Amino acid sequence: MGYCFSDLTAACQDDWRAYIEHDFVRALGDGTLDQGAFRHYLQQDYLFLIHFARAYALAAYKSRTLADLRQAHEGxxxxxxxxxxxxxxxxRDWGIAETDLAALPEARATLAYTRYVLDTGHRGDLLDLHVALAPCLVGYGEIAGxxxxxxxxxxGGANPYDAWxxxxxxxxxxAAMGAExxxxxxxxAEVTPRRFNELVExxxxxxxxxxxxxxMGLDRAD
Ligand SMILES: Cc1ncc(CO)c(N)n1
Known part of the structure; x- marks a missing residue:
């Protein structure tokens, strides 16, 4: 017993590195990413963020303490x-209007990911939901680092993805990543080995x- 977050990444090291160091990320870093691929990603990420917000609303519902409820509300x-x-x-800076965003069809990868997170939260407890959300918040923070x-x-100005x-x-x-x-x-720190293995999955x-x-972004898949 006495687990911590880095035990989760250590337990799926290959998948974690493949996510953090993905070709999409590398191409964002050196500025060579295809702009159409980035636009497709941005559009789908709008839909992702809407479901991500719903997941925090679910975290509020699953909260048993005022502290957890406040944390979900803040998220x-x-x-x-x-x-x-x-x-x-x-x-908008990338030429995509808000009205276009609202009318987007959802790609299968967006559907699969967001609904997996929500389903995990529904059938499990608050910890299951946070572990399902961890690759988003902690992953993107780690990718930036x-x-x-x-x-x-x-x-700087030589990379069109610098603002991202x-x-x-x-x-x-x-700071949000640190708090999470x-x-x-x-x-x-309090879970049993059996529970830890469930959370690893x-x-x-x-x-x-x-x-x-x-x-999905690289392939512009629908
Ligand atoms: C797909 C995805 N994962 C994580 C984040 C970070 O919030 C994001 N914006 N999109």
Whole structure:
């Protein structure tokens, strides 16, 4: 006993690295990503963020303490007031209007990932739901840090994706990731080996679905 978040990534190391170091991420870093692929990703990410917000509403419903309820409320507020607002502005800069976003058909990879998270939350408890959400929040924070450390990463005006990287390396996003890690470490410290193995499976599926999400962008898959 006495698990922590890094035990989850260690238990699915190959999938975790394949997600963090995906070709989509590398091409964002060196600025060579196909712009049509990025636009497709941005559109699907709008739909993703709407379901991500719903998952925090589910976390509120699943909360047994006032502290957990407040945390879920803050997560939902941050997605609605900050992340989705930034996303809509950012899409506009890429020539995608908000009215177009609202009418988008959902790609299968978006559907699979978001509904997996919501289903995991419905059938499980708050910890299952947080573990299913961890690849999103912790993963993107780690991706920003990984890109920063890569020699091929181009920053500033020479990289059309610089603002995307900056969003996830921002103090706000990194602080949200830190708070989530703290919450997960406290809960994982108390689980049995059997429960930990169940959570590893949830984490592995969610990580694989994040890999599929990057690939969906690269392939412009519907
Ligand atoms: C698919 C996906 N995962 C994670 C994040 C980070 O919030 C995002 N915006 N999109």
């Amino acid at each position: 939902l507020r941050a997605i609605l007031d900050v992340e989705l607002g930034l996303h809509v502005d950012y899409c 990984w890109l920063k450390a890569q020699p091929f990463t181009v920053r 990287i900056a969003m996830y390396e921002s103090d706000d996003f990194q 890690l703290e919450w997960l470490d406290a809960r994982l 949830v984490f592995r599926y969610a990580t694989r679905l994040e890999i599929d999400f990057w690939q």
